[in-house]
Structures are given as structure tokens and as C-alpha cells.
Amino acid sequence: MRIKPATLLRHGILIAFSAAILLPLLWVLRVSLTDKLTAYKIPPEIGHLSFDNFIEVFTRFDFSLWFANSFGIALATTAISLPAATMMAYAAARYRTGGAPLLVTVLASQMLPPIVLVLPLFLLVTTMVPIGGRAAITLAHVAVNLPFMAWMMVSFFEGETKQLEEAARAEGATRWQAFRLITVPVAMPGILAAGLLGFILSWNEFLYALILSTSKSQTLSVGLASMETQAGVNIAPLAAATLLGLAPVLILLPFLQKYLIKGLSLGALK
């Protein structure tokens, strides 16, 4: 079998890119299997390898709580903001609802650095609407993610889908049906990409999670940061926790597989 030069070049680039991402993580894996002393030895020594750090992450640190909180909050954030953002993006793209000013205003709400918003938000959720840690963080994340997700999706609702929709409408579908049954499936790659990035934004968000959390609702980002102490960074357990923190990729895989990875395109649908 002959491989075309174009294919070779493509994989060459992709492999180089993947290597640039993976090599540092490979070193993280190595550090996660040793202790701090060995981690900083130059020239490097393999030393004694063990899974102690992975155990310590659960015993000395509260990894399972952090992970559950982050995952729950990120999922809930996505579940609330994705449908809302999808509808908003669709309305803006198809019906020009509110026009450009509305769209720009919505995004503008995210342009103030969170640091000046976090105090009033904290006062809001503690005094006016007293809600506990996780729910408060989720709400804050929804407010942060919604505008971005809506903007990401607007362009996916423009162009092609319009004709399909009009055909459906001509056959008697309501506006809602046309949106739900025709447009949403067609725009799925865009919707899921926005959902995925929304999930990631919430997963990594730090400041709101820090200020609004209680000890029971600490998220992974806040928890991991506490591994950097005044007496040094607990680098080996941190490396282990970092790798465990990548687990959502695998958990989300089934959802991503169909639309994002295989790349179901508009052409394929028709």
C-alpha cells in the first residue's frame, strides 16, 4: 500500500503537535511516580517508582471531593447554559433579535475583569439570595459562560440551515419544530463544541470558585492551588492530581465521539 505524501505531511504535523503537548505531560507522569527529591535531580534518575502520590492525593488531600464538586458544577453549568445559549444564538442569527446591540451587550457583560465583579456577586449570593457554595458557583459560572457560548454558536446558525428550515416550515412545521428538529441537529457540531468549551471554562474557573466556595464545595482548581504552600510546592502529589484531573476527557468521550470527533458534517446529513 502506498501512502500519499499529503497524508504523510498531515500526520507529520499532527504528530509533531501531539508530541509538543504530550512530552511535558509525560514528565508530569514521571514526577507523579517519584518524590520531590528525585523530581528535581539533574541529571535525571529514574529512582524508585511508586504509586504513593496517587494514594496521598486521596488521603492527605481531598481529591475525591474536589473532583466531584468540579465535575458536578461544570456539568450543571453546561446543562443550564447550553440550551439557553443555543436559543439565544439562534434567535440572534435567524430573527436578528435585539440586533447587534443586544449581542454586543451580552458579550460586554463578560468584559469586566471578574475581580471587580466578584465582591458584589459575593454580597448578592450571601445576603440577598442566600444560597450555598455549589449552587452559587454554578450560577456564577452560568453567567460567565452563557455569553461566550451564545457567541460561539451564532455563526453556526447562519447560512445553510436556513433553506432546510424554510422547507420544513413550508410543510407545516412550527417555528419551534423547525428549530428543534431541523436546525439543532444540523448545528450539533457547533453546539457540542460550545458545550465542551463551556464545560472546560467552568472546570478551570478559579476566582468565583475561590470566593464563593466553602470547605465542602471546594473545586479542583482551588484545591490544587492549595498544594502550592508557603513551605514549597507539593509537586509530586500535584503531578498525580493533575493526571487524575484529566479524567473528564475519558468521561466525556462517548458524547464527543459521535459529533465532534467523527465530524458529522452538514454535507453528510443531506
Added chain:
Amino acid sequence: MIKLLKPLCAALVSTTALASFAHAETLTILMEAVPDTEYVQALVPEFEKETGIDLEIEVVNYAEMHTKLVPQLVAREGSYSLIVVDFYWVGEFFKAGWMMPLDDYIAKDGFDVSPYVPAMMDLVGAIDGTTYMLPFYNYAMGMLYRTDLLEDEANKSAFKEATGMDLKVPETWDEYLKQVAFFTKGDMKGVVNQGLRPDPIAMEWSNYLFANGGEYMDDTWTSTLTSDAAVKALDDYKTNIDKYGPVGAASFSFDEAFNVFAQGGAYSYITYNFFRAAADDPSSSQVVGKTGIAPVPGVEPGKTGSLNGAWGWAIPKSSPNPDLAWQFLKWVESKDVAVKRALQGGSPTRTDVFDDPAVLEKYPHMADLKALLLGSHNFPTFTYTPQFVEVLGRELSLAVTGDKSSADALAAAAEEFNELAEKDGLKK
């Protein structure tokens, strides 16, 4: 889409249902991620068993702690029963009225504050005669050095030949600088510095300032940072980073600097005293049993350049349950518990803990630490200390990178210090 959303919605419901609310009999404490916090955490079950009170300790990274605390303290009712306060927030917290006076509690229970090291009570205890905090642990800075290098006969004779002096734990700043130069050979460096903005560099350089006989200010709260001693201190600092330190020390935080020392890459490191214990931890150090700590040497024998530092416990005015908080505070600061913390490796603030035979037996270097603490200098504490640390850190860093001369950088820092002191109504 619906199929996709169902599990998401289910997750949402469970998340909301789990949302937790502070419980009346729960004592919530915000603490910093440091060894001393872990020592307290280890003892918590004892307290819970004794009293039936639920204790929740929330641990966050130092850098985030201030950010996390401020909204809590501004709010009328926060969620923390008890907090810990770094010495350089004290002026700010006091001015803003965020801390509750403890004198009534102290009088009611006859809690004895006299065993505390006086400098500790000055720094993180009483302000203008009112007690707002109890000192938690100290982090006075000292000079970590390699005992094995000092005791090496070949080094001794070579040093004698080079300088005409005996090689021993340095008693003066000049002697120390000569040793730093002497030990710098190839990959081995005389000193490793923590040059990261703002607090690592500002705190470390303070030792250089005091060691050269400089001061931050005079009695009228006018800055003396433009003095010759201060300029020399900054020149010394630059020389140490550029000539006698490892590549990159200008951006090192404690961790990077400590790792260089722990991997045996430097003769000395001026840092917080709790790193003395870390140097003996075989999981992070190659120099176990080869490390000593001494006060940073001063202009003449008997004087030191060490910077003092400490954390205090305080009950915030926004505390939901101050009485419970005090109950815990008087327990955790009682001599028995303080000794137990010290035995795990903690940094004491009470003289009776320093002198405790069990503590001294387990950690003979405790005597050095006591001497270090007693001789150390305080950083100016006022409402705008954090801001001044920012300014100082920036200017020192600009001098280290060569963007400014030492004199210019210090003049800028002095000017801003004077403005801040004036703004705080301190200037006489």
C-alpha cells in the same frame, strides 16, 4: 439533544440538593496551606472529641487567602468563625475594624499571654494596648547554611588562605559575603535567592537591609531607604544574584530557591525558618543532616539582620459564633497543645514551648530558632503594608533586572512609602 440533557439535568438537581449551609454548632476556620496548619489539623479530632463541636478547616493557598478573606470580612455576617492573619495584613484589618477585641475573653478565662515572645505579641497580638490576636506561629527568617561545607578541613584551610579568616558560622555580614564568594565554584553557588515579586524579594531583601545596619524608616515614619546602607544592601543583593547565585534566581519563588539548596546546589539560603525542618526531610532534600540555621549576621557580632514574621489567630467581627471560636482558640493556644504542635515540627511563638524539654530533645535546633526570633527585626506594619510590599517588590525587581539603579529604585520606594505613611496619618 433531550437524550443528552437528561443526565446533565439529573446532575444539576443533585448538585443543588447538596448545596451546604453553615451549621450552628460548626466551627469554620480559614487557614493557609503551610505545615503548621497540618499540625493543627492532626490535633483537631482531639478537640472534637472533647467538646462535641464540629470543626471544619478550609485550607487555601497563601496567595489566594487575602482575596478570599476580604469579601468575607466586608460582609456583615461571614462564614468564618476564626481566621488566621499574616502580620502584614494586621494594620489593614485593624483600620478596617474587621477583628474582634479578645481582652474580655482573655480576662474571663484568665488566659495567660505572658509566655508569648514579646516581639510576637507586638507583631500579631496587641495593637495600641488592645489584644486582637493570639500569635499562631512564627516565620522569622534565618540563614540556612551547609554545616558539612563549613566543617570540611580542605575548605577551612583554603578559606584561611584566601581571606585570612577562620571558616565558621558567620558572625558579621561581611564575613558572610566573603563565604558566599568563596563557595561559588562552577555549579556550586554561594547563595540562592528568591527574587520573585513582590513578597519573596521584599521579605528576603529586608534581611540584607537590616544586616547592613539599614532601617525602613525613622521615628517620624519618614523613609530611610535612601541611606547608604540601603543602597549597599541592594547592591549586595544584585551581586549575589548575578555573581554568586544560580541562573534565574531573579524570578525564583521559595520553592525554586529551596529546591536548589535542597539539591545541594548552594552553600546558603536566607529564608523562613520552617525550611530548616524541610531540609531534613529525605523525600525532598539531599542535604539531610548537613544543614544549620543561624540568625542572618549583622554589621557586627551580636547584631542580626533577621526579619521577623508571624501569623496570628483572630476572631472576625463577621464571625457567626465568636464564643465557640474562642473556645477553640484557647484550646489550640494552650501550652499543652502548643507543645504537641511543636513536636510535629511547628514553629512556636511561646517561650515556654521553646524551652520545653521534650521539644528541645526532639529538635535541638529549637534553641537556634529561639535566638533567631529574639533578635529579629520587624517590618513596618501599618494600614498600607501590603501596598508597600507591592511597591518595594516592584522596585527591587527593577533594580535586579538592571532597569533602574539601586539608588533610583530605592528613592522611588521611599517616595511611595512616605506617601502611604502620610495617607495613613502616621507621619510626624
Added chain:
Amino acid sequence: MQTRIEAADQRFGWMLSAPGLMLLGAVIGFPIAWALFTSLFDYTLIMPSYDNFVGLDNYVTALGDKEFGHAAWVTLTFVAAIVVVEFSIGFLVALMLNSTERGRGIYYIILLCPLLMNPVVVGLIWRMLLHPTLGIVNYLLGLVGLGPVNWLGDPTNAFITVVLVDVWHQVSFMIVLLLAGLSALPREPYEAARVEGASTLQSFWHITLPLMRPVIVVTLLIRVIFAIKTYDIIYIMTRGGPGDATDLISYFIYRRAFVGLNLGEACALAGLLLAVIVAMTAYLHRVMRKV
């Protein structure tokens, strides 16, 4: 004149937008109004009160602040650098991935990994890798006779290092969006082009780029906004140093608000930033519409 159908369209549009708008209004509306209001007062956290109305003084102070001007300049170069680099790499990889079947899933999973690491961890891990004397990167460079590179201790290097670390961390953000855009492109134009004998480069230039323009603009816009808000990675890696080489606006505002506790001024700084980004967004939005 609006027809009945148009009116119904409008109603339907607002109905769809309502949940999102209400959520936004409820959660973030008050904080934004609060921040903008506060920017008009001499409001510090030490003495939080609205007794002292100062009008636009905070804005004037901010504009005259040399340190702020410097931070604005550093931010501008930082944003330009990361957006250009990330877009170039991101678009190339997205194009390659889009035309690849085999191994696509694996590539996709790999590129998601850095995105799932939070900036604090990314910063700490890179500080370890880039330790000038004890880090693996300088060790490997040493093996081939290079270095040691002073990654973070020298002003110019530190800036480049922070940019590179950010690229490593965030480049996949662009890939995910651009790839989604690419895979939603229609097939017909390409088939028509092939029939007419157009080269790959020609179809890229005349079909892909124009069709991708809205997605590209949005991707760039969102990335720019995030880049301007960059703060964690600076906090962990350099604290704005050495000197003031990496002092970004967001970190500057953070210091004003939570170190200086001068919230009035911090809000004014944020307000200035808001004005600049809104103007930029409105402009880009118009460009996008002109397709």
C-alpha cells in the same frame, strides 16, 4: 411596515432569548451596575462608603498612571502575540484534523488535555519544567550543547516564556472551535471546484476562508477577550516581573482591588477596559456581518 409574520418572528426570537437574558440579568446585572456605580466614588474596602462622590476622578487618575499605561502596553503586545501564534497553529492543526480520518479520535483527546488543566497547575508545572538549573528542559538543551536558558529570570525571556506557556495551554481552544466550524462546512462547493480542476490551495483560499470567516472572527474575538483577562498564569509564573516585564492589566487591576483595597479606582480601570473592548467587539461584529 412590519408584517404579521415578522411580528411573530420577533416574538419567537425574544421568547427564545428570554431564559438566557433573564439568567444573565439576575446573576451578573447587579454586579456590573455596582462596579460601574462604584467607579464614581472614593470607595475603599477599608472604609466602604458612598459618602465621597468623585465623578470621573478615578478615571482621570487611572489614565494618568504611568504604571497602568505600561501594563496596558504589555497587555497589548501579549494579547497580539498569543492570539497570532495560537491562531496560526490552531488553524493549521484544525485543517489537518478535518481532513484526517484515521487517528482523529486520539489526536482530539490529546489536544483536549492541556485545556482541562487549570492555569494554576499549568503555571506550577511549567515552573518545574523550566527551572533553570534543575529543570528537564534546560537539561535536555544542555545535552545538545545549548543553554542554560534563563526562562523567567530575564525580562525579555520571561515575556516570551509566558506567551509560549499560554500557547501550550490554550491553543486547543481555537482548534476545537475552528474544527467545529470546518466540519460544518458544506461539501458541494468543494466538489464543484474539484470538477473544475482547482488546486487544494485554491479551494482553501476561495472557498474555505470566506465560508469560515464568521467562525474565525468569533474565535479570534473570544480569544482576545480571554487573553485580556489573563491573570492566573501571570500570578503563578512571574507576578508581573521580573521588573515589570509581564505586568498585565488584569493583574494590575487585581492588585488595585485586593491589595490596595481601592475598589473605586479598580472599578474605573475595569470600566476603561470595558470601553475599549466593547468598541473593538462592535467593530468586529460589523466586519463579520459584511461577509
